[in-house]
Amino acid sequence: MPSGLVNQYFRTQNLAHIWCPGCGNGIVTRALVKAIDALGLDKDDVCVVSGIGCSSRAPGYLDFNTLHTTHGRALAFATGVKLANPKLNVIVVTGDGDSSAIGGNHLIHAARRNIDITTIVFNNNTYGMTGGQYSPTTPTGDKGTTAPYGNIDAAFDLCNLAQAAGASYVARGTIYAANQLEKNIIDGIKNKGFSFIEAMTTCPTYYGRKNKKGNAVDMVTYLKEHAINKIAWEKLPEEKKVGKFVIGELYSSTRPEYTEQYDRLIDSFKKGV
Amino acid sequence: MAIKLMQGNEACVAGALKAGMRFYAGYPITPSTEIAEISAEALPKVGGKFIQMEDEIAGMAATLGGSLAGLKSMTATSGPGFSLKQENIGYGIITETPCVIVNVQRSGPSTGLPTSPAQGDILQARWGTHGDHSIIALYPSSVKEIYYTTIRAFNLAEKYRTPVILLLDEIIGHMREKIEIPENDDVEIIDRKVPTCPPEEYKAFKVKEGDIVPEMAGFGTGYRYHVTGLVHDETGFPSGNELVADKLLNRLIDKIENNKDDIVTYDEYMLQDAEYAIISFGAIARSAKAAVDHLREEGIKVGLFRPITIWPSPDKQLLELGKKMKKIYVIEMNAGQYFLEVDRLAGKHTTVEKYGKINGEIITPEDIVSFVKEDQNA
Numbered sequence: 001m002p003s004g005l006v007n008q009y010f011r012t013q014n015l016a017h018i019w020c021p022g023c024g025n026g027i028v029t030r031a032l033v034k035a036i037d038a039l040g041l042d043k044d045d046v047c048v049v050s051g052i053g054c055s056s057r058a059p060g061y062l063d064f065n066t067l068h069t070t071h072g073r074a075l076a077f078a079t080g081v082k083l084a085n086p087k088l089n090v091i092v093v094t095g096d097g098d099s100s101a102i103g104g105n106h107l108i109h110a111a112r113r114n115i116d117i118t119t120i121v122f123n124n125n126t127y128g129m130t131g132g133q134y135s136p137t138t139p140t141g142d143k144g145t146t147a148p149y150g151n152i153d154a155a156f157d158l159c160n161l162a163q164a165a166g167a168s169y170v171a172r173g174t175i176y177a178a179n180q181l182e183k184n185i186i187d188g189i190k191n192k193g194f195s196f197i198e199a200m201t202t203c204p205t206y207y208g209r210k211n212k213k214g215n216a217v218d219m220v221t222y223l224k225e226h227a228i229n230k231i232a233w234e235k236l237p238e239e240k241k242v243g244k245f246v247i248g249e250l251y252s253s254t255r256p257e258y259t260e261q262y263d264r265l266i267d268s269f270k271k272g273v
Numbered sequence: 274m275a276i277k278l279m280q281g282n283e284a285c286v287a288g289a290l291k292a293g294m295r296f297y298a299g300y301p302i303t304p305s306t307e308i309a310e311i312s313a314e315a316l317p318k319v320g321g322k323f324i325q326m327e328d329e330i331a332g333m334a335a336t337l338g339g340s341l342a343g344l345k346s347m348t349a350t351s352g353p354g355f356s357l358k359q360e361n362i363g364y365g366i367i368t369e370t371p372c373v374i375v376n377v378q379r380s381g382p383s384t385g386l387p388t389s390p391a392q393g394d395i396l397q398a399r400w401g402t403h404g405d406h407s408i409i410a411l412y413p414s415s416v417k418e419i420y421y422t423t424i425r426a427f428n429l430a431e432k433y434r435t436p437v438i439l440l441l442d443e444i445i446g447h448m449r450e451k452i453e454i455p456e457n458d459d460v461e462i463i464d465r466k467v468p469t470c471p472p473e474e475y476k477a478f479k480v481k482e483g484d485i486v487p488e489m490a491g492f493g494t495g496y497r498y499h500v501t502g503l504v505h506d507e508t509g510f511p512s513g514n515e516l517v518a519d520k521l522l523n524r525l526i527d528k529i530e531n532n533k534d535d536i537v538t539y540d541e542y543m544l545q546d547a548e549y550a551i552i553s554f555g556a557i558a559r560s561a562k563a564a565v566d567h568l569r570e571e572g573i574k575v576g577l578f579r580p581i582t583i584w585p586s587p588d589k590q591l592l593e594l595g596k597k598m599k600k601i602y603v604i605e606m607n608a609g610q611y612f613l614e615v616d617r618l619a620g621k622h623t624t625v626e627k628y629g630k631i632n633g634e635i636i637t638p639e640d641i642v643s644f645v646k647e648d649q650n651a
């Protein structure tokens with residue numbers, strides 16, 4: 001990252017971060033910061049909220065209003081912040097476990113309300129912070145410390161989940177295609193409503209090692225080779241989609257945003273309606 | 274002077290609005306639901322926000338989020354909902370986020386007797402969230418007192434930057450009583466102290482000389498800082514250093530325990546010449562008061578001590594009572610929770626007996642009278 005951006009957006013005094021060498025979290029965080037920079041948002045008006053996990057440590061390094069909450073609850077806290085002060089650009093940074101296991105209920109309800117929060121899920125297919133247990137996005141058959149014989153659960157498609165629950169902007173990206181990820185984050189923040197961005201990232205330390213996925217570079221190469229852009233994906237015959245996944249903007253729509261609706265209610269009393 | 278017939282739960286919202294509540298997040302549960310319903314109706318009219326969250330965990334989280342964004346915030350719940358809120362109450366404690374949590378108690382454990390009263394959350398209010406901490410919990414015993422105690426709960430939350438628990442009894446929550454609220458009620462309203470220094474000098478968790486707690490900036494007011502449930506230093510950043518942990522965790526306990534003279538309130542009835550004391554709170558203190566009158570008529574010199582601040586406990590007063598009384602009777606609608614606290618203190622000097630009910634039935638004055646008389650004749 002250009003050092004200008006580091007100085008401008010990171011709390012450089014706290015930059016001895018906790019992430020392992022080769023972890024993808026830094027790339028997603030960088031895409032977020034570049035998106036905020038491209039949008040020219042005032043740092044005072046940005047609030048980044050997270051839960052608990054390796055990924056959820058990102059806000060601590062960022063020079064915004066930052067809130068590192070309890071495991072799974074980032075969206076519930078963020079809902080309070082956004083409703084109390086709708087002028088804030090509220091961004092939630094969360095892990096796959098944080099957002100879809102313990103926090104799954106908050107995810108679907110934030111999407112249902114279409115509250116203007118941009119959620120970025122750092123999906124590394126595992127519980128990184130606690131040492132590589134299987135998560136709701138661990139592919140069936142893959143291993144985790146709590147799935148020593150292979151995971152028999154089915155995995156969530158988080159984007160489908162968010163769309164079905166009512167998110168008005170849904171996209172998926174990878175840390176390999178970081179520029180496209182950044183573009184999706186920009187569009188997500190611009191969207192007046194609930195935006196959901198799944199960032200496919202890597203945990204070489206646990207998920208990678210446990211599943212013999214090679215080193216950090218091998219894992220990024222895997223993402224490169226298995227991610228297919230939306231346009232190409234739509235032309236692909238079904239049999240060629242097996243083992244691959246689609247990236248890019250997957251869904252967008254316009255529908256009433258929660259805090260605007262509430263402010264309208266307040267206004268109706270002011271006018272004495 | 275407006276004289277109103279009000280339900281306890283209604284008085285709670287009226288007090289909250291008077292105190293400046295502008296944010297409410299919660300999840301409905303009997304017998305606290307009216308607090309949510311009345312807040313939903315009232316808040317948008319004064320420019321405030323109400324949201325029904327997907328569960329109590331989220332209700333607690335959003336309440337804290339609203340407070341961090343600068344609004345005075347409240348949530349209300351009962352029984353199982355209070356259990357669900359506990360983790361995030363701890364988050365509120367370590368991040369020093371002011372808010373009020375109303376718990377209109379009901380019988381438990383689990384779903385228990387959902388519509389029956391109980392006073393079974395005395396210890397959960399104190400120790401419900403994990404880890405060492407202190408807490409403020411208040412316990413009013415009439416509709417009027419609910420109004421003023423709710424205001425006080427907000428004041429203490431703002432002054433000490435901490436979640437404050439308001440314990441209510443189902444009986445009073447749902448009871449209608451006449452209360453007088455003066456038109457120009459000049460009751461004191463305390464607001465959190467906000468920083469005025471230049472943002473670059475702001476240390477979000479540093480206590481200034483002469484202050485009790487750090488100044489609190491709302492998100493979006495130009496003071497960018499970090500809030501975490503991890504142990505953190507004065508800037509708000511996580512730290513694993515034992516000196517930092519020692520300083521923070523002890524400061525959080527001390528800011529409450531060292532200010533008991535300000536926080537602790539209680540009521541005394543006929544204690545002047547008493548030889549025996551009844552200790553009781555909330556709705557049951559009303560039965561106890563009637564029992565005191567009755568027992569006095571029979572020549573038994575008994576008085577009533579009614580803690581309004583349940584936590585931190587009025588330890589000085591309880592110790593004193595222990596020294597003065599021949600015996601103390603703790604009467605509560607549980608199996609003996611506050612008894613443990615009274616016995617710990619007053620029990621050093623006198624005998625402490627307990628009487629309780631956990632079957633959803635109210636403890637009546639007659640119950641108390643016969644319990645005391647039987648004990649005296651034993």
Ligand SMILES: Cc1ncc(C[n+]2csc(CCOP(=O)(O)OP(=O)(O)O)c2C)c(N)n1
Pocket residue numbers: 052053054055056071094095096097098099122124126127128129130135
């Ligand atoms: C209530 C609660 N349960 C469990 C934990 C332990 N825990 C911490 S992080 C975590 C999983 C994190 O996984 P994920 O959200 O995928 O994030 P990652 O670390 O992989 O970025 C768990 C189970 C906790 N902190 N709190």
Ligand code: SF4
Pocket residue numbers: 018019020022023024025054055124128129202203204205206
């Ligand atoms: S454990 Fe995995 S997710 Fe966590 S920092 Fe290390 S590589 Fe990243």
